[in-house]
Amino acid sequence: MKKICLSLFAVCCIIGSSKAQQDAGMMDQIYRTSFEEGLAYDNLRYLTKDIGNRIAGSTKAEEAVIWSKGLMEAMPFDKVYLQDVEVPFWDRGKKEEAYIESSKTSLKVLALGGSVSTPKEGISAEVIEVEFLADLKKYGDAVRGKIVFVNKPWDESMVETGVAYGLNSSQRSRGPAEVAKLGGIAYLFRSLSSSPDDDYPHTGGTRYVEGIDSIPALAISAKSAQRLSEELKKNAHLKVFLKNESAWKGIVKTHNVIAEWKGSEKPEEIITIGGHIDSWDLGEGAHDNGTGTMGTLDAIRTLMRLGYKPKHTIRLVFYMNEENGVQGSLKYGEIAKSKGEQIVAAIESDAGGFSPRGFDIKSSAEALHWIQTQWKPLFEEKFWVSRFLQGSPGVDSGIWGQYFPNTVMFNFRPDPHRYFDIHHTEKDVFEAVDRRELQSGVAALASLLYLVDQQINQMPK
């Protein structure tokens, strides 16, 4: 009996090891192909340099849609199509102006995404500076007629810069309504930048609340925020001039871009992979999110070049309008739900194209443990990818995921150190992307996609 047990154990070990060896061999090929023949970096160059930034509803965004569709059509997908999406188009208009009235000291500002404009002649008013919106309470009626300036420095201590961003981003979105409710006439928000000396303003979405006046809302660079704060210490009654022209320009018809690679064993079970194709209207939308779209496309291309035949249907989705409305992912979810689709897994890339570190995973605890035990060892030592932790899905998967609570979701996590220095600024350009880092991420995404396709049915629910 002992002998039989040992033999069975030995057989299991051999089968187990040969499967692991097969996976490891496939990953070796994936990494080699991505580094040697990957096109994510070249495609990114076109997207950033030849098309450029592409806010949802703009002609550039639609140009990116059409060009992306062409890229997919040149690959051996079974189906490539556009999904109609209607987005509200927000236009920044001419460059914003801001300065301290008395000294004419210029302040670097950008309208926050969704902001209304100032009157044509601009506005000039005294400033109330606080760290937190909650601090406005104590000013009572004094807020009336003022510009409110939320000057909360970034918490530099965190390696996980996404958490530092999250600590303060709600003040960006809640600010205008809370200030307007108290009679404030404009909102000035210290940019969410990980660098305290950064003189680039960082934009990002904000919002208004029905029934409360919409007031102009602008981001001020970290450095200008410090400068203004110093001047306010010397003269609490100084006035700041603000002028911006941004406005909503109605609804525009645009698209998600989708390609499908039909599964050979379970074609009705879908693995969705992708990222958003729109960007803010600054820089070139390179890390946010050119790398995510060009990276996920290249991950699939890598598997195709290796002659891989997927078991499940792999669906590549470039979502429209993640930055200011998430209409693309809402539409994707509504249609998938109405068709009763089975989306077994989702992979999203929307955190930049830096050195790949791992994936945040939304799954059961049992599935997470399984992934940490079965897959992490394949990535960790050889490919330097070691974070497989419970976490939130990406924004787009999270949105459509409301209809698919059982889908296992993977959120690609590249190195977090450099992202929030360039995020939502003029600095988010092609030159900020390193080819090896990007293609290493492509290989990590392709490896994960391969493992999900091969083994998701063995994974505990």
Next chain:
Amino acid sequence: MKKICLSLFAVCCIIGSSKAQQDAGMMDQIYRTSFEEGLAYDNLRYLTKDIGNRIAGSTKAEEAVIWSKGLMEAMPFDKVYLQDVEVPFWDRGKKEEAYIESSKTSLKVLALGGSVSTPKEGISAEVIEVEFLADLKKYGDAVRGKIVFVNKPWDESMVETGVAYGLNSSQRSRGPAEVAKLGGIAYLFRSLSSSPDDDYPHTGGTRYVEGIDSIPALAISAKSAQRLSEELKKNAHLKVFLKNESAWKGIVKTHNVIAEWKGSEKPEEIITIGGHIDSWDLGEGAHDNGTGTMGTLDAIRTLMRLGYKPKHTIRLVFYMNEENGVQGSLKYGEIAKSKGEQIVAAIESDAGGFSPRGFDIKSSAEALHWIQTQWKPLFEEKFWVSRFLQGSPGVDSGIWGQYFPNTVMFNFRPDPHRYFDIHHTEKDVFEAVDRRELQSGVAALASLLYLVDQQINQMPK
């Protein structure tokens, strides 16, 4: 009895957990201090921009020595001193020239470190191209009078670029002697660059063998190597012109820079931490190794700012001449050995200032397991530092470590993706360093130094 055992277990858990909590708390402070108040980046700016590159024996290298000593003297060390080191000074002379004779197509080249010069008028000869020096055998006497061109492309498939570098670096050092032995008159070596389109030549040390002629040895950029290879396919008899003026210029007296922070409990037990202060004579020696010196200094400064009192003596060493002679680390080892010093641990930083990923460790298997169990969890999830693997010490620690076989050695490992694109080139400048990545590395180094100082006596041998 059971009750007592449980209680004892509970007490141990409480002690264990409170110690781990204390370590975690200290690391939180270290990271915050490094990100918010760290000076590694500012010091690096001075070293790279105001001093610049600093090959051993140059006046710039000595300027870096004097300036570094001043930095250390401004900190609360117990002792700061210079250690005399004699180095052979190699000087590149005027810019090298290389072109294909027939077309005058320019080739980007750099003399390899240690190379002799061509005759004043240069040399012009036919070329034998091989991938491996071993392939020269089949050419027999045909090598005589020729330039040998080793054109081995970089293996792009590896995330661990250090291994790809190691695969081919011995051809750089062995080449000149092996070629000269066969009658070749010059050596042209494809640069060790991780980017196949790189048009910057990468220098690096080479060597001659006594009794064999010293021939000029030059690195050619990856792109120029491809161009030359293509031309050779069209015309195997084309001639290449090479001219360089580099030469050894005798022995120069210079220094290691050393500072000591005396231990409060075991002052006779020393923890050495540092990196090399010299660089190649190109670019600004930013990642190689400005970040290593300025980073280790700032790690100690971080602990000092936190009011830490070390148990062991912490000795900061800036080694001279790592790049082309390792005379600094040899001298350090000889003196330490002659004094019978107890160096219990060594930490070296000489792999760039990119996002910190972990440490290669030279220790017993038991000690490694202990580190992986006790320390890795403190770094992994929160600070994204997760590689604690068996590996080689840094070059300098490895050299003096020959006298100290029982010293536990830690080799700092930053992210490997970008290093070998800029290594030993004009591209290794301050702008290639990111402040958050560098200060994150400082925090990782300071945290490790703290843990080593606190716990090395509990570590299994």
